[in-house]
Amino acid sequence: GQSLEQPSEVxxxxxxxxxxxxxxxxxGFYGLSWYQQHDxxxxxxxxxxxxxGLEETGRFSSFLSRSxxxxxxxxxxxxxxxxxxxxxxxxxxxxxxxxxxxTRLLVSP
Amino acid sequence: EAQVTQNPRYLITVTGKKLxxxxxxxxxxxxxxxxxxxxxxxxxQIYYSMNVEVTDKGDVPEGYKVSRKEKRNFPLILxxxxxxxxxxxxxxxxxxxxxxxxxxxxxxSRLTVL
Numbered sequence: 685g686q687s688l689e690q691p692s693e694v695x696x697x698x699x700x701x702x703x704x705x706x707x708x709x710x711x712g713f714y715g716l717s718w719y720q721q722h723d724x725x726x727x728x729x730x731x732x733x734x735x736x737g738l739e740e741t742g743r744f745s746s747f748l749s750r751s752x753x754x755x756x757x758x759x760x761x762x763x764x765x766x767x768x769x770x771x772x773x774x775x776x777x778x779x780x781x782x783x784x785x786x787t788r789l790l791v792s793p
Numbered sequence: 794e795a796q797v798t799q800n801p802r803y804l805i806t807v808t809g810k811k812l813x814x815x816x817x818x819x820x821x822x823x824x825x826x827x828x829x830x831x832x833x834x835x836x837x838q839i840y841y842s843m844n845v846e847v848t849d850k851g852d853v854p855e856g857y858k859v860s861r862k863e864k865r866n867f868p869l870i871l872x873x874x875x876x877x878x879x880x881x882x883x884x885x886x887x888x889x890x891x892x893x894x895x896x897x898x899x900x901x902s903r904l905t906v907l
Contacts, residue, residue: 726898785835
């Protein structure tokens, strides 16, 4: 089957840096996306990696290694508002997306 | 405002009573898709559409139907809902080409089937 594995929960303090890992096992792979979802809200797009390497968008960066079937989301200068769930999603072809089960990030003061 | 609009936002229904969840986007996006979200299971794709009259199954299509007669609309139809379809449903859309992986989600529709 197809699966993406993420840690279920990560905790950190304001101002810190946190990394959320995602390993994937899919029959096809075109890229890895990351989404943020606050409680009661809809997922919102954060980043997408089609190629190996690091993509940086403000305080958030995302990394992909196709050879290792692995990616991560790096959040820097954590703020309380970053407390949310984060999902990785693999594009397995023609808009077929498989999501991970999500990582709940708790940021404390 | 660019958005994906789903209706209803909340619905309680009974087993076997057909229902439709509507989804409309105002961004002229080519791709649209439906997901269900259940605790501990993340988001699972039900159906997706590459363009008008082009739809395909996602990972959990059983018990659902979709249609894409117009570019902006992508309704989700439950012909005979069952309790295991109680879930939070999200519609999403994205552009074609390089924007295909940037999904914009609707606010979600919470469905309870008794």
